[in-house]
Amino acid sequence: MERQNQSRGDRILQAFESLQHIDRRVMYALLAIVVAFPLIRNFRQPLVVTWPVQGAYDTIEKMPADKLAIIDILWDSGTIAESRPQTEALIRHLMIRNKKFAIVAFMPQGNKLAYDSAKAIGKELGKVYGKDWIDWGYRPGGAMIQFMMGLGRDIPGTVKSDIEGKPVTSYPIMQGVKSIKNGDVGLIAEVTPSGTLDYWIAFVYGPYRTPIIYCPTAVMAPEGYNPLDAGQIKGMLTGMKGAAEYESLLGRKDFATRATSSLSTSHLLIIVLIIIGNIGYISSRRRRREG
Amino acid sequence: MEHANIPIAVLEAVLVFLILYKIFSARRGRQLYIRRIPGLNAIDEAIGRATEMGRPIMFSPGIRPLDLPTLQALSILRHVTKIAAKYGTRVIVPTCDSVVYTIAEEISKDAYNSEGRPEQFNPDDIRYLSDDQFAYASGCVGILTREKVASSLMFGAFFAEALILAETGHNVGAMQVAGTPSTTQIPFFITSCDYTIIGDEFYAASAYLSREPTLLGSLVGQDYAKAVLIIVVLLGIVIASIPWLNHHYPSLLTLFSKT
């Protein structure tokens, strides 16, 4: 009888042990289902606005209406799911509050994607290109630092032309905009999946104390807590959830808000799989100890 | 543009002096000790594994153009290629930048020549894939899968493609050693690679592998420089924690800030 119980116990442990070797294709299939299902069924969860996002929102609210905001686009199609909702939330906020802004891109793909987004939102809100917003076009990433330094001293001379190749000085939005040093820029918003925030802090915030909002992808967000803590950036939108929080502050439920349900379910799946894997691990350890 | 104030200039001078002093003292013949770094020892193990299995090694020098992390990665590439050349093992080097590609090609050719195996050098093993991050990642995934790589060495600056490369390497059963100064990617390498080199161990790699006096001296100098920084941080903590000091000498807390 004892021998039968032992072998049954052993069989149970063996079954649990196999939990630490789940085929990865099963996991991938489960992930696909838990990501797709909330997007199809469209169920929402309440969102709490965290203080870094609130800080970003308040910075734009406080920005004087006669100043220019600069949105720096460093993302491309790879991070479109996180970066585009962030960009669109910022653009929408600026347009709703009738605040002028300029887009500049250091990635060729991002240049086009951000321009298309701004154009679509501008059309929806009745904003005119050249009067309410402008796109300075693409600049090579290798010249980013020199471009930032140039903005500090002479914006029209550094930028020269917009995305359509026309001189920026021919647009009403750029009238009276001389330089960051002159106090003409009220805000820099950097939307990026790479670690380029340090350059804005070193070359713009350092000398001129221009407020900076940082919008990284979720994986790059840990880099932003240092300057956030030090007060070098005024707010941070962390990935898609940051964009969703921002949308809730704007009273909207766009793509980022819908997608946070998928975020929740996928995170839960990872947690469940880790727990299952550890059950298998503990069982195998116990079996080895008993054996 | 930021410029130095006097405290920053003094601190920089101290750090530079320490590094240079140790470099020149090492060159004069002083013996220096470095602790064991398992990840760097594992490079030889990875090359040995590839040799035994008769399959190639893939060495990825990161996705940045020619900057400090890439230069460091290329110095590790030289070490790897020299040992691989000795054993007749192929080293495939996919690059993300055309300038890095030309330098990697030169380094590989030199390494094979120095081991007396110029005929083993295959220029097609040094490949420029693409400047685009994910196009590069796809190309590397293709190489890992099609060439059935036995060992995957990833040294240099990486971003989001780090996990793609590391996980694909794991799926094909390759032994993986990674080193990067990109702090955000370290967790991904740790979960998928057999050995990971963190932080300034990456910059210590060339000294560790070559045992060249200049590089060893520089490494020891870095440790002294870090000690100076720790002392400065501790002083800052003390100053910030004593209200009397804050009140009477508030500028002490902003000593290294540009005024």
Next chain:
Amino acid sequence: MFTQWLVKPGAPQYLWVLAVLGDFLILGGALFFLLRMVPSRFRKTLVAIVTFGAGLIYSVEFFVPVPAGKDGNFLTNFAQKTVTDVVLVLSTFALGLGIYSLLRFHGRNLTRMRPGWHNSLALYVAFFAMLLTGFWSMMSKAPAAANTFDVLFRGTVAAPGATMFSIIAFYIVSAAYRAFRIRSAEATLMLAAAFVVMLGSVPIGEYLTSGLPVTGFWSNFRMENVNLWILKEPNMAAWRGISFGVEIGALAMALRTWLSLERGSFFEREL
């Protein structure tokens, strides 16, 4: 300089381009021959002097104080403007070099019909399709030009990039499942922190502690606040420690490269 002799103001743009190219060829060729004439034992010294001089510009620019009322010293404008232009030109040359090496490698695959030659053919087709449609959309006002480029850009450039990034989500699942095991006390602590950070980053995690007050002592135990505390306090402390080490390592390497003390085959080879 030759450009100004050869091309008068108001001349068509293509003449300027040709004249500038001619400038580069003549000056570049002259420099090349001059360098070849330098005895080989002096070449390394020459490289070391040029390297030191180039690095000295930024070092001096950083340390020389800025006069009151100005936003730069006597080197700032040079470091900012002139160096930018040089970097831009060099990176454009590097782009051309990259395209050449890519087409050469895949061209060889095609001509020798090596295994996988169809991938090289796909590269050529894609390369020239984007190049030609790009130029077409730039030069033509026809909607077909812009639409074709748009379709190719969104379908073959933007979409695969997003797809490759999305693969990371799947890989994270398998990597996390494999790596997070409670092998030791530290591993268990890391696992617990990972759970808190994962739950604190998503609405469902916030919902779990939504019963706690938003302000006051107990608000510190709300999932999003615990998550932020972990990211801001212990995570940042570790981050700063690693960053100090990395930056000192980078300083040492930059110093060695600037002073030509760096060792390794690339730095020690005969010129």
